[in-house]
Every structure is written in C-alpha cells, then in structure tokens.
Amino acid sequence: MPFSFLESLKTTIITAPFSGGQSKSGVEDGPKYLLRFGLQAQLKELGWETFIDEPLKGKNFEDLKDDSTDVFENCKHPKIVGEATKLIYESVKLAIFNNTLPLTIGGDHSIAIGTVAGSFTKYPNAGLIWVDAHADINTPKTTISGNLHGCPVSFLMGLDSEFYPPELQWVPKVLKPNKIVYIGLRDVDPMERKFLQNLGIVAFSMYHIDKFGINKVIEMALEAIDPNNENCPIHLSYDVDAIDPQFVPATGTPVHGGLTLREGLFIGERLAETGKLIALDIVECNPSLGVNEVHIIDTIAAGAAIARCAMGETVL
C-alpha cells in the first residue's frame, strides 16, 4: 500500500524561501515559482489533500544577508541560517505529527537542517536519501566556501560539533552515518571525501549509476539504510543539481555529468513505490540563474515533477 505511514493522502507544503546558506540571490524565489507553476493543484489532482505552511513569512532574511557581522569563523550567515532552519524544523514537526507528509520547497539546501531534524524527531529510525551532485557534509571547520548549504549533513550528525556557531547549537544530532545514503555525487571536496570514507557512509556517485544503472543503485540504497528489512521510513532530500544542468540549468552550483531527467524522476517514482516516504525536500531551484525563460521553466518543471513522481504520479 503506497504511503503506508500516512493515515490518508495529506501533505503540508512548507515554503522555505531562504538563500542565506549560500551567496547567490534568487533561490529564495523557488517556492513562489513552484507554486505559480501549479504544484499544489497538481498534487490535488493526484488525490492529495494539501495544506500550506509558510514558517518564514514576515521574516526579512534577504535584507539580513547584508549584515557583515553575521559570520562565525569562516561560516557565513550562521544567525539567519540558525533562525530560519529552526522555524522550518518546527513547521516540519507540526506537519509530520499531524500525519501529513511535509513537502518542503526551498530555498537552498541549508534548510534540510530543519527538515531532517523535524522528520527524525518523529521517526528516529528513518533513513535519509540525499540526492545531490554534492555531499553537503562540510563542517564549519572544513568548509572552503563558508556556505552553510554545503554543511547540513554534518550538523545533523554532530560532526566537529565543537566548532558550531552558537545559533546552530540547537540542532538535534539525529542522523547516524549508516542511515544516510547519497545518490548522484560528482563534486565532493577532499575533506568531505574523508568523512564519507572514515564514517563508512554509503554513496552512489555518477560512476555507480553508469556502472549499475539507476534501478540497481536505488535497490542498493534502500538496502543500505534498512539492511534488515525493518520497514524504515524514508526522508528524501532532493537537490535539483543532481540532475544534469542541460535539464536543470537554473541552480546555484551546477555540475556537468549529472542524472538524466528520467533517471532523476525515476528515483522519485521508485521511492513512491516503496510506500515508505515520510518527508520530501526539493531545493536549489534558482529562477534568477536562468539565462533565458526556457531555463527557468525547465528547472521549475523538473522540481515540480520530482515532487509529483515521489508522491505517486506514476505508481500510486
């Protein structure tokens, strides 16, 4: 039975118009564009009862990005990242304890600090599937860019926690290394690679997708986070830059050699089929980075299609 963790098909679309985890502006418009594209109506069409929560409403995080004092060591904007992710955390918790599936639409990937902390509070044995060109497991100590969207996984695991900015010390360390699996990696920093190796984190890069095919990779990913078949729930955190920039050009840190659009959507479809999805994030759609209208539409359409596929468009 699809979506076995839900009493009925209910979702809370949580808007996370936040760009403070990186330096390019425009990614805060992702939620607006996805909604304007008709995401809510499309999910209704699939049979979902939809609610909307806007936890960052009335906040002026974009203006606060100009505050040059909001730095900690080499981390940029820890104050606003701390505040925004906490609000998102509360919203995801509320949605998930109300038996709705939180669909959080970003915004940059730093927001996953809040979404994963929220979903794992209800489902501590959940597994996290991180679809991304990047590992996002830098710590405030290892980050080269200083951008916190490159660090959410480390905060959720509590890596290098003695170096955390005060505003991010609230983050519960909910994630164990054997409960995350990556799909789509192709741009991993040297220190990130060390973490993956030392912690034994299972990661399927583009190499593995070429070698085994996407279906086999997903089977192996599912097995990695739930080796004893204990019906572990799944949180899917989907950075659209996992998909090749020829299909998803309007994103902040594009990397060539990514998933085809079909491979990217198949991940969603296959996870819908498991019936175990309990939370979903779609992040890093940045309409401002489209060179033309087609780039913007392709990117937003892909973001919406990922959500629909993961929520049963093809297999419900």
Ligand SMILES: NC(=[NH2+])NCCC[C@H](N)C(=O)O
């Ligand atoms: N969510 C993302 N797009 N992250 C990109 C991170 C890139 C790089 N590894 C960094 O830490 O800055």
Ligand SMILES: [Mn+2]
């Ligand atoms: Mn990425």
Ligand SMILES: [Mn+2]
């Ligand atoms: Mn990411």
